Amino acid sequence: MGRKSVNFSIKEINTDLARFRDLNITIGAITREQWDEPMGPTPFPSLTTLxxxxxxxxxxYKPFYLPFCDLCCMCTYGKCDLTGSKxxxxxxxxxxxxxxxxxxxxxxxxxxxxxxxxxxxxxxxxxxxxxxxxxxxxxxxxxxxxxxxxxxxxxxxxxxxxxxxxxxxxxxxxxxxxxxxxxxxxxxxxxxxxxxxxxxxxxxxxxxxxxxxxxxxGFPKADAEAPLVDLGLGTVDTKKPVILVIGHNVPPATEIIDYLKENDLFPEVEVTGICCTALDITRYSPKAKIVGPISWQLRYIRSGVPDVIVIDEQCIRTDTLFEAARINTPLIATSEKNCLGLPDLTHEPVESIISGFVTGTVPGALILDPEKVGEVAVRVAIAMAPQRKKHSALPTKHQLTEWAKKCTQCMLCRRACPNDLPVAQAIRLAASGNLSGLDELYDDCLGCGRCESACKQKIPVHSLIVTAADKKTREETFCLRSGRGAIQDTEIRKVGGPIVLGEIPGIVAFVGCANYPKGSREVAEMCMEFARRRYIVCTSGCSAMSAGMYRDEEGKTAYERYSGAFEAGGIVNVGSCVANAHIAGAAIKIASVFAKRPLRGNYEEIADYVYNRVGAVGVAWGAMSQKAAAIAAGFWRLGIPVVVGPHGTKYRRMLLGRADKEADWLVYDARTGEQVNGGPVPEHLFFAAETKEEAMVMIAKLTMRPNDTSKGRANKLANYIDLHKRLIGGIPPDVYRLVRTPADIPLTMKDEIQVHLAEHDWKEATIPDPTLLSRMVHSRKVA
Amino acid sequence: MPMNESWQTAEIPGPKKASLIMKPDIADAMIRRAKRPIMIVGHGIIEYDVEGRPLIDCLIDLSRKAKIPIVSSASTNKEFLAREFEPAAIMSAIDISYRLTDPEWKGLDGKESYDLAIFVGLPYSMEWTILSGLKHFAPGVKTMTFDCVYQPNASWSFPNSTIKDWAASLKGIVENLED
The missing domain is CATH 1.10.8.190 (Carbon monoxide dehydrogenase alpha subunit. Chain M, domain 1)
Incomplete structure (x- = not known):
């Protein structure tokens, strides 16, 4: 279907019926149907269709609510106290x-x-x-x-x-x-x-x-061999003029690239990015560099490296203008959604805008024309670089120690830190000249700066951490496979069978923001562990960056170690936040391309297929934003569980199954129409893990589906049990709930599992052709 | 440092806040009064000592003396196993807490629901939100925390304390239970 505004006018026409003069006809939309699949039951669903x-x-999966506040303050009746049953x-x-x-x-x-x-x-x-x-x-x-x-x-x-x-x-x-x-x-x-x-x-x-x-x-088109691009603070050539782009909406950044190319300036200027614009700009040009995820904003800006900062929309620190001014760097805002109080210079001549920036009379401006942004950003960066001389807002090590001596050990910094990091102790050490404590904090620091806001002595705590870790920042020289976008239909046909049968133990997608409990490294470690175990690992957004910010014992990053193909053992970076759609799309395509289920407007049937057969799990280890909440919700409706880190409980509710209630796990056996126990799989739909270890074990468990063949279930169980033994200790207590037939038992664990089954009075069960929809039953035995 | 403010300064819940465990006797009385207590132990306990002994040993003593079953979350179980102590269950904090909101749930042993849940060692904000969930949706369960910081959503919590004061209180609780 397509929408086109069609207008035509007729000056004069004579027919047998009538004579028309100055006839104007407008057709708002025309349909050009090019899809012969019959329409399914739920096209354009409304709020209640599904x-x-x-x-x-x-x-x-009933909600377990975790109120973040006892009150409601959304209307003038309030505040209302809702504690308990009020x-x-x-x-x-x-x-x-x-x-x-x-x-x-x-x-x-x-x-x-x-x-x-x-x-x-x-x-x-x-x-x-x-x-x-x-x-x-x-x-x-x-x-x-x-x-x-x-x-x-x-x-x-x-x-x-x-x-x-x-x-x-x-x-x-x-x-x-x-x-x-x-x-x-x-x-x-x-x-x-x-x-x-x-x-x-x-x-x-x-x-x-x-x-x-x-x-x-012209981004990579479902390309498993999309180029490897530079990632990390240490990859930036600070001798050059440097442009920093932050946000999610890429057109201003692509115009910067275009201007550099058109004027043969690319070798002379560094284009660097933070957050999803960084991912997308490297999809446009692999010469651009990714500094890091959202939490790298303060540390990079304060380093003084950027000579001009261009922001678009979403997940940008709202004090960026203030931070930019501290390093004498002009800021260009490019989105109507994020004007920061700046004057709108969209229609001013380029020369005038550049002059304002370079003379310092204009610290920042709103420019809503991406093409103009491209030219202004490049020329301002080139002009500002020699006069700024990379003016930094970070203290020297001597200044750091002097600041540290002002600390009163009131602990307000620690009490403001989302990760409860031992900030005050590290500052006490620093006051005596020992920077090791602050250096250690760098790895786990979210870069939020709340410690500074809390400090009554006005100590620039975050800057102290960054200065103490300057060796680490210089050594941040990693790489990431540029976002490939979609998964090819041919890849889906190849892995569809092994996934649905459980022979590939699952698809694990690491998505979302960088509000990690213990730094980026945990994401990289989880990605590599699951790739090593032959899961298909997908990455996107800030998690895609974190996955690349760690080297294994052979010095390789996840993207160098593993292929970018959607295959067992692949680590597939689909791209920025919006590219998450390709991960959901891959699950949907397993149902439609591989299993030939009707796709068109047929949400329930496809979701039922995905839920019961496709062992996919989303992991948003540092989920922070409302966008992450929406992304997770889209996966839930498809029946794909999502695991978040401990901060994820602040989303105010989990969606949890009760493995101990057999009646909750009934499915229709599509072959007979009978309702049978499909087992507590996947056990939860939204779950917050306390630690990386707990998350990894839960991820392995949540890939199980009622449809798993015995071979597939044995494979999934082997991973689950092995991870549990290694990370939690001992055989998982619920194996008896997950083994349906003796053939489900992993061969190498047979003896110990049989003992476990005997202890739990285990009984063999049938493996259904599972569905939650009675209309999907082949023989009409359902009442 | 204020004793009864949220340790994380901004995490202010609302009108209903935890009572302070100012003396070991208070916690001791609550434990003695409970018919069916349970203790949920998170991975954070590994970081703390109580007057020279690892906190986990202190909790094992408490569990044995007061006959409180321990639910071990995350990788804490490995620490218990290393001490040849078998927790009553290995479960995530989220999972066990959710079950505590079900008045029909008969506990880990299938006998009766719990009336006191003691939490210790979870990440602060995670424990905060879980305790909030129980405060609002588990009216039959009182909650207590053994961490060294104030958790406003519990029924009873230690104040924000120095490690020394907190350790002395915790040791006192265990010793009292011997009487």
Whole structure:
């Protein structure tokens, strides 16, 4: 389907019926159908279309609410104390209020992706035209937009075809946001269903954004051998003028690259990035460099290296203008969503803007024309570099010690630190000239700067940490495989069988932000462990960077050690946040491309297939944002569990199964129509792990599905038991719940597991052809 | 340092806040009064000593003397196994806490639900949110924390303490239970 505005006028026409003069006809949309698959039952679902599916999931995975505040302060009746069984002035309960907050969060996340997508699409259509074909992988990708096809029931051919998809997303997010108004929805499970809806809509928005930019900007197209690009502070050539781009929406950054290329300036200027714009700029040009994830903002800016900072949208520190001013670096804001109080110089002449920056009369400006940003950023960086001389806001080591001596050991820094790091102790050591404590903090520091805000002595604590770790920062010379985008249909056909049968033990996707409990290294270690165990590992966003910021005993990063193919033992960086859509898309394509399930507008059946057969798990180890909440919700509706780190409990609720309640795990056996026990798999839909070790064991467990063959289940159990023994200690206590037949038992563990089974009075069970949908039963035996 | 402020300064819950365990006798009385106590032990315990002994040994003593089953979360189990102590269960903190909100749940041994849950050694903010979940959704379960910092969402918590004061209190609790 495509949307085109068609206008034509007729000056004069004579027919047998009438004579027309000055006739103008406008057709808002025309349809050009190029997809012969019959329409499924749920194209463009509304808020309640998929409610029955959500209710099935929520019956099994009930919310465990973890209120982050006892109060509601969202209207003027409040504040209302909702402690325990108390109700607010509007009648709302604590459980409904928590789910309402989760929905708000998911709406913010979805709106952000969809808005990003809209701005990007508008820009790309202006540059390349509505007829620019969608091409995310050439002949290797026939299903170019699996989520859009599934949810909307349309097959987009050109960029213009994506506009009505975003119209739908925008409409749905507006409806969902309205749900959160005072005196609207009152049932927590209905709120939760709408959270799932927001997540699904979010995934559509992300898919639109990434397939549009892959198609129009020439990013790698489902390329398993996308280039390796530089990653880390130590990769930046500080002798050159340096441009820093931060954010998520890439057009201003691509214009910078274009200007450099057109003027043969690329060898003379460094283009560096933080967060997802960094990932996407390296998809546009592998010569650009990624400094690091979101948490690298303060440390990099304060280092004084950037000569100009260009920000677009999302996950940018809101004090960037202040930090930029400290190092005498001009800041260019490029998004209507993030103006920072700056003057709008979009329509000023380039020379005038540059002059303002270089003379220091204008510390920052809003420029809403990406092409102009490209020229201004490059010329300002070149002009500023010699006069700034990399002016740093970091103290020298001598100054560091002097600052440390001012510390009163009040502990407010530690009490402000999200990771409860022993900041005060490290500063006490530093006061005596020993910087080892501060140096150690660097690895686990989130770079939030709350320690500084808390300090009554105004000690620049974060800067002290960065100065103490200057050797480490210089040695941050890693690499990352540039985001490849989609998974090829040919790859899906190859791995579909082994995944569904369980012979590839699972797909583990490390996604999301960098609010880690113990630094980036844990993500890299988890990625490498699961790749070594022949899982398919996917990465995206800040986690994709973290996965590359560690070298193994042979000095190789994850991306050098493992292939970028969607295969057992591959580490597949799909790209930026919006590229997460390709991970969900891969699961959907296993159902449609491999298993030939009808895709078009057929959400329930595909989700039922994914849930029961595709052993995929999302891991957002440092999930921080509302976008991460929306991304997770999109996976939940597809039946894909998500594991978060300990900070993830602040999302206010988990979705947990009860392995001890057999009645919760009934599935239809599609062969007979009987309801049988499918086993407690996957056990949870949203789970916060206390440590990396607990997470790894849970990830291995959550890849199990009712459909696993015995060979597959044995493979998954072998990984689960081995990880449990190594990281937790002993055989997992619930193996008897996961073994269905003697053939499920891993051969190498047979003796000890048989003892365990005997201790638990284990009985053999049948392996069903599982479905939660009675209509999927082959023989109609269901009442 | 204020004794009854959230250790993480910004994590202020609301009107209902934990009572302070100012003396070992208070915790001791609560433990004695409980019919079915349970203790959830996180990986953070490994970092602490109680007057020269590892905290985990102190908790094992407490478990044995007061007959409190221990649920070991994360990799804490390895530490117990190294001491030839078998926890009542290996479960994630999230999982065991969720079950505590179910009044129908009959406990790890299938006999009866718990009425006192003691937490120690979880990451501060994770313990904070879990205790909040129990405060609101497990009315039949009182909660207590044995960490050296104030947890406002518990029913009873130690104040923000020096390690020395906290260790002395904890040791006192264990010794009292011998009486």
């Amino acid at each position: 409610r029955p599916w959500d209710q099935r999931l929520l019956k099994r 109700k607010g002035a509007c009648g709302i309960s604590m459980s409904a209020q928590q789910s309402r907050t989760v929905l708000l969060s998911a709406c913010i996340g979805a709106a952000t992706h969809i808005s990003h997508s809209r701005d990007l699409l508008t820009h790309l259509i202006a540059a390349s035209g509505r007829d620019c074909p969608i091409n995310v992988g050439g002949t290797g990708v026939e299903v170019e937009a699996p989520i859009t096809r599934l949810v909307c029931g349309i097959k987009p051919i050109t960029l213009g075809d994506l506009e009505p998809v975003l119209d739908y997303c925008e409409n749905q997010v507006t409806q969902l946001l309205a749900v959160t108004h005072t005196g609207q929805e009152g049932n927590n499970l209905d709120f939760e269903s709408k959270v799932f809806h927001a997540g699904m809509i979010d995934h559509v928005g992300m898919e639109v954004a990434d397939i549009a930019q892959v198609s129009a900007l």
